[in-house]
Amino acid sequence: MKYLMLSVAFLLLPEISVAAIDPEINEMINVMWLTFCAMIVFFMQSAFALIEGGMSRAKNAVNVMMKNYFDVCIAILMFGVTGYAIMYGESIQGWLGADKFFLDGVEGGREYAFILFNSMFAATAATISSGAMAERTKFHSYAISAVFVSGLIYPLFAHWAWNPNGWLQRLEFIDFAGSTVVHSVGAWVALAGIIVVGPRLGRFDPDTFEPREIRGHNLMLVTLGGFVLWFGFFAFNAGSIDGFSPLVGKIALNTGYAGAAGAIGVIIISYLRRIPLLLTSTVNGSLAGLVSVAAGCATMEPAFAALTGLIAGAVFSFGRDLILKMRLDDVVDAVAVHGISGMWGTVAAGMFFSDDMFNPQRIMIQVFGLVVALLWALAASFTVFSLINIIFGLRSTGMHEQRGLDYSEHSEIGYPEFQKTTFRAN
């Protein structure tokens, strides 16, 4: 009977008010919604794999896929071991969660769904760096870094921003679905990673320092990944409401608008700057829009969500160039998409806050929050990567980079029919 009512409730929504139905059913709907969104956000991992794999050279495709597959495994477990406790445990002065390690003391079904949903966020934060550092990073070193990102770096900042007692939360820092908390933190981890690991062989000319283009091997994968990631963002943002409500419609609409406007934004900027209208930039532009709207998707009107996405496309375009000018080699432009666009989105969430737009105090708090995220994530991950580099070595050898990490790290070839050479077994 309950299931029948549940089905009817789903069919009739949003015509009926969720609050008007039985609280137990309401709870079930919320658990179902959260679990369903968590599963869709999990599916975003495949999109990251597609985008990063497609933007890498064929000889590293397996390695990229492997990292994406494995970091989600690490992130899900680590979030349960320490991440959830640090993020949502009893807060110590708003700085750190102190209980619920190993999920000890977790109550009821809804909290389990909540943990699952948030562990997917942790996996997202962890996986962003894999694309940026692709094609030259040792697999096991990357896997170790994922332990720290999902078990410490992400949850700690998330505690500050999202725990009801977090010190940034108390300052009314707005980041509804994680432009800064998830995406920027992941991007700053990626930034630290690419600084420590260095650029791929030959990425920059040694005399002129001009960047050389290293094309990805499959733009169809990139495009498909873009679509899947976009699809996932609906759940990423709408699931963050922590329950089913009519606000879901607005959040989803804002998400769609921002993604579309982001792609258009990058196309307009490319046209104005007389640079080619690249498919990769278009996909990244829409992702930049999606990332940017995550912070304010529940608190801004659709027109401003579109504006946020449009500007995010432009921000991405200039951000990408900035990273290149700094001679940093980001294979998938993750820092520009998730970091710089995430920063813009966080500021936009303060600027375009419904009924209180352009409030300077709110904007200052937003800026303060994103600077804190930058400092914490960059410093912590730089330390982690440096230690990994010293202890295990972060970068693959030149020989492995030349052979491709598929062969040298995994003894598997992504495209054996097209492999031009065979290597000696050693």
Add this chain to the structure above:
Amino acid sequence: MLLDARSYPIQRVLEQYLEPKNLAYAMRLWSTHYITQPNISLQRFVDDFYSRQPITTSSYGLYSDLLPAMMGALQARSQFTGEPIDGYEFPDYDLGGPSIMPSTPVTYVAPAAPVTNLQAAPPAVTPTPVPMTQAAQIIPPEAPSTPSARPKDERFVIFSSFIRQLLNGVNPERREKMLYRNQMELKATCKPEAAEPLYSWLQTDSDYFQHGSIGIDEMTAITHIIYMGLCEYQGPVEADRILMKVAGNINDQYPFASLDINQLL
């Protein structure tokens, strides 16, 4: 069928001393028992056919002429670049026998590994001695200028050619920079006694380098440093293209060689 380079000088000298009948016997003896023997057995070969055939001319004179003729073959072989010279190929018999050659120069020592057949792919020719009637039609290799040259090791012929072709993928000015920039790494790949000759050779346009202390591991390390240099100076995409093209060239040129170029990649 071509006469192999080791038999040709023997035949040419013997022609001056022996009657056709004796010559045929001597060459048969040579091709049956001595062609694959080290040069130290040259004296035994002469004694052998002198003892079996009534030959009036001095064996000493014949032997003294045979020796430089063999040196000539060795010298021609040392200049071998992979292509048949005047219709000759150079099957890699042990031409550098232990007692014939003078002491080894620093940068040009005898190969450490067993010597194997060197076969340039086109044309594929079996290194079998031919009847003497055909031998007369073959133009001999040039006479030796110095008797100190050593035979080329097949692995080094392939390796040298491979590295040279890779280096040719960069224009000379950038190549010089590339080598200079990777100087320390290149020298660190091999033992100190080989480091300087290796680096000197890389800076030249010479097609051949050999050093006894350089094995497969060192060759692999050198290849990868050159590749990394190519990546830096030509870009990784172009470096991959050059590497694959050159590896393909070498594989086509030496399909059945003892050194598979893929071992170095």
